[in-house]
Amino acid sequence: MIAVVERDQVLAIAQDVFAAMVDGDAGRLQPWSGTLPSLEDPVVAWVDLHGPWTGRAELTTERATAQDLARALLGMGADEAVSQLDLVDAFGEVANVVGGNVKSLLPRQGTLGLPQVAAAAPVVPGALLVQHLPLSWRGRPLVVAVRAFDHPVLSEGTPLA
Amino acid sequence: MRALVIDDSRTMRRIVSGTLHPLGFETHEAEHGRAALDLLEGGLDVELACIDWNMPVMDGLAFVVAVRANPAWRHITLMMVTTESEHGQIVRALAAGAHEYLIKPFTPEAVRDKLDLLGLLPIGEHA
Numbered sequence: 001m002i003a004v005v006e007r008d009q010v011l012a013i014a015q016d017v018f019a020a021m022v023d024g025d026a027g028r029l030q031p032w033s034g035t036l037p038s039l040e041d042p043v044v045a046w047v048d049l050h051g052p053w054t055g056r057a058e059l060t061t062e063r064a065t066a067q068d069l070a071r072a073l074l075g076m077g078a079d080e081a082v083s084q085l086d087l088v089d090a091f092g093e094v095a096n097v098v099g100g101n102v103k104s105l106l107p108r109q110g111t112l113g114l115p116q117v118a119a120a121a122p123v124v125p126g127a128l129l130v131q132h133l134p135l136s137w138r139g140r141p142l143v144v145a146v147r148a149f150d151h152p153v154l155s156e157g158t159p160l161a
Numbered sequence: 162m163r164a165l166v167i168d169d170s171r172t173m174r175r176i177v178s179g180t181l182h183p184l185g186f187e188t189h190e191a192e193h194g195r196a197a198l199d200l201l202e203g204g205l206d207v208e209l210a211c212i213d214w215n216m217p218v219m220d221g222l223a224f225v226v227a228v229r230a231n232p233a234w235r236h237i238t239l240m241m242v243t244t245e246s247e248h249g250q251i252v253r254a255l256a257a258g259a260h261e262y263l264i265k266p267f268t269p270e271a272v273r274d275k276l277d278l279l280g281l282l283p284i285g286e287h288a
Contacts, residue, residue: 020266021176073172075179086171093170096215097265100244109247112215114169 005105005146010131013101014144017094018137022072029142032134036141040064045091045117047099051110054149055130057099058121059091061142066091069137088117102146124149162281163187163206167197167224168213168242173265177211177242180272185283194219198227207237209281212259214243214250222257229258238279242267 011031018029043066046058061069067082070090076082092115100112124147131146164186166177171192178188189205191197193216201207210228212221219227221241228234240261241254251262261275276282 017266020268070172074175089170090172093172096170097244100246100265103244104246109249112244114215114217 005102005130007131007133009105010102010144010146011133011135013098014133014135017097017101021094021097022069029135029137032136032141036134036143039141039143043087043091043117043119044121045095045115046121047095047115048113049099049103049106049110050113052108053106053110056121056124056127056145056147056149057095057102058145058147059095059098059142060145061091061137062140063087065137065140065142068140069094092117098144126150162208162283163189164209164211165189165191165197165200165205165207166211167191167194167216167221168211169193169216170213173213173242177272180269181209181211183269184273184276193217194221194224194227197224201228201234201237209238209240209276209279211240211242211263214241214245214254222254225254225257225259238281240275240279 015026015029019026039060039062041063042060043063044058044060046056049055066087070082070087071080073090074086096115103109103112128148129145130148133144135142135144162185164181166174166188168174169192174190181188189200191200195218212224214221221243225239228237228239239259240263241259242263244265246264254262261279263271263275
């Protein structure tokens with residue numbers, strides 16, 4: 001069975017999630033223009049997809065941006081300190097909703113793991129980067145990526161079994 | 162009216178509760194299905210439960226089944242609020258006794274529309 005996770009679909013999911021959950025209006029999350037700068041103190045939030053199609057949906061940004069994301073989601077003031085617990089919960093939930101909607105693109109559904117947040121996601125040998133979207137959230141870099149596990153012969157953007 | 166918001170994410174509980182408050186709901190929160198059952202067994206009475214699917218300890222589907230197994234909770238309207246958008250999952254939830262299904266991400270208007278369908282909007286809030 002063939003399934004396609006298209007770049008435009010992933011972008012639309014990310015923009016919908018940010019518009020509905022974070023910003024309250026559309027347009028704050030856009031494709032990054034130009035070369036993405038290296039991320040300072042990066043934080044990754046991801047969910048793994050299990051079942052007929054195994055893979056991962058992940059968001060990466062700088063810690064300061066993830067903290068602002070948590071402030072926006074939790075209704076905190078700009079100067080309020082964000083605990084690690086709040087950062088993990090808020091950034092993880094964004095990844096959870098993005099991942100759940102990516103899963104909905106697949107013709108054979110599996111299950112969604114619980115969201116996780118860390119400085120780096122664990123490496124899965126043979127994983128293929130299916131989509132990699134450098135984005136700008138309120139002018140700050142944020143990357144949305146989808147990886148496929150157990151599909152070593154496919155190239156980026158290839159329809160997935 | 163009172164609502165029980167069940168989600169393992171504090172962030173999502175806040176978002177759902179924040180959507181319900183302007184519609185006249187007093188909200189209570191639980192981090193998984195078991196904690197929600199504990200609240201109901203402890204005497205909390207609600208008209209609405211908004212239920213995530215994927216949660217540790219007890220997931221949303223198991224919570225729906227448990228609530229529907231108790232006649233004393235028959236009056237509670239159960240609305241799944243989840244990223245699980247697969248048709249088969251929706252059918253499973255509805256077959257188990259959920260009344261409505263809302264897929265994340267959602268807008269406040271979408272919540273309002275679902276509650277309107279369910280007859281849970283106060284007078285003056287109807288579309």
